[in-house]
Amino acid sequence: MRILVADDDVLSADILIASLRSMSHEVVFANNGGDAWRLLQQEPFRLVILDWVMPEMDGMEVCRNIRSMQANSYTYIILLTGRTDRKDRLEALEGGADDFLTKPLDNGELVARLNVANRILETEEAVRRTNRELQQARQKEIELGATIQKRLLYSPPPRTTNAIETASLSIPSQYVDGDFCDFFAHGNEIVDVFVGDVMGKGVPAAMVGAGVKTGLQRCMISLLTHATNPGLPSPERLLQSLDDLVCDELIDLGTFLTLCYARFDSSDDSLTYVNCGHPKIVLWDSLSGVCRLLDTTNVPLGFSDAESYEQRTGRMHPGDLVLFYSDGVTDLKLPNGKRLGMNGFADWVECRAHLPLDEFLSEVEQLRLGGLAGLLTGDDFTCVAIRYRGAENEREGYLHLWADSGSLRKVRNYVKLAASKSDVGFSDPEITELLLAVQEAASNAVRHARPGQKGIPIKVSAETQRDMFVVELRYPGVPFDIGSVPEPVLDGTKEGGFGISIIKKCVDDVAYVFQGDHNLVTLKKRPKGSGI
């Protein structure tokens, strides 16, 4: 063992050092308390033998300094003293000494004291090793739990439906907990989304979450194949069934969970939901550009075994953004120190809801980083973003879609199909002209109707009216004055400014009208041949 000996009495120290070395110990010597303390700050010693009375710093002061120092291992301290007074010895023990050696030194006593020191240090090392192993095992369990939570409790969105576009951000805290999220796709038109949060943290909460999620799947299958009333169950019927299955158990376990279940149906553009105490759904209306919070309908599951579930239904428009999120979002702190809250989050969403979902969630991530105020870990943080796309095919004589730059092809395809089905008799170059005009008008809407925004809901109709083929585009936003657009420069020195000129050249008549709260663009084209 490496031992530090500090004694200003060189003769006495030599005898002690010789004895220690004869027992195969490695000894480092300091001839005053100050040097001893400096050596201890440079490297750790498991055993220190200090003379009580020394110049610069006495043995007791070194002893107290050692005990106030943060160290990875225990230092056993023996005080060398001629004092036999009980009061002195009690004071030394209070100050952190472990044992004493009386001067003049007795070799037999030294051996015995060292044996005691060795036993205690070995025991202390064994305890430390066990603690370290326990800590590592606990950390491994937490990591494994987090992986299980991610795989079992968070499911990826379905890829089989066009009705909604989904993206989610899920950042677990350092603890396992019971947040979960899943989807049921019913054909191409209907998608169910549900998110939940079990009270508490740790593996028990995660297991309850997994149990409830599985229970919901069982209820869905059971109701779909119900003997007397089969078919897709309404959200309220499904929740009632889940309540029957798990509520008593939740009450027995002394836990509860918040759950929000929402159904998007693109066949009638509806959203039907049940919200049992989960943070309120944020709905951004693409037509008005305004966010609102949808009311909670029920108390959390496990609060009452006599709960009757109530669902609410609302109309959806292409481009509407719907957000489900955990309270990790609303608990974020603003720069002014206040909690973000649900209303604050809705306000924050309003001016960013037009963004493509990946960009939107990047912004949410930045919001989180800012709101953690430098803390490395926060609560579980989940945000599921749904862009309602709708059916995106003709219904009631028009196509209604969320038009971002990636959707303009859908507008062209719709008009092309309508023109080919009509009896107008356009030639191929005339079809090209028509599609160019539609593209420029729709692109103009996306880029300018809501300045700075990346999408707009557009309603497109295309039909034959007497001797004309007429395309109409309706969309919200600021009015557009076609008369204010200058003629393009055609010598190649300017890269832009061709759009309106192309529209005018491609169709016989173009009109931009602002009707109350939306723009109406009308493009009329007559075939050059005999036509209709």
Add this chain to the structure above:
Amino acid sequence: MAIAVEILHSGKALVLKVQADSLETDNVAAFRAAITPLLDKSAHFVIDLSEVEFMDSTGLGSMLSCLRIVKSKGGSLRLCSLTSEVQQLFEMVMMDRVFEIFDTPEQALAK
């Protein structure tokens, strides 16, 4: 809509082929990002537009941007293999007078 620019031929001039069926608002930024570094690799260019069935005013603007960059370095840029739809757009806004347009890459290189 994905877009790529393939180097078809590298000799006196670099022949670049636009690999997308449209060049429009949706992919024009990606096109600019793909082609801009290639414009440093030569002084003379031919852009093959045989796959591009639809081009809008933003696509046209990106072509003019390429022309401006190349000309500012004293080079040349020719277009070839335009589909009838794209040819129609160029004629409509008289860009067929601004660009040198050829039927095939070989013709563009021969001159």
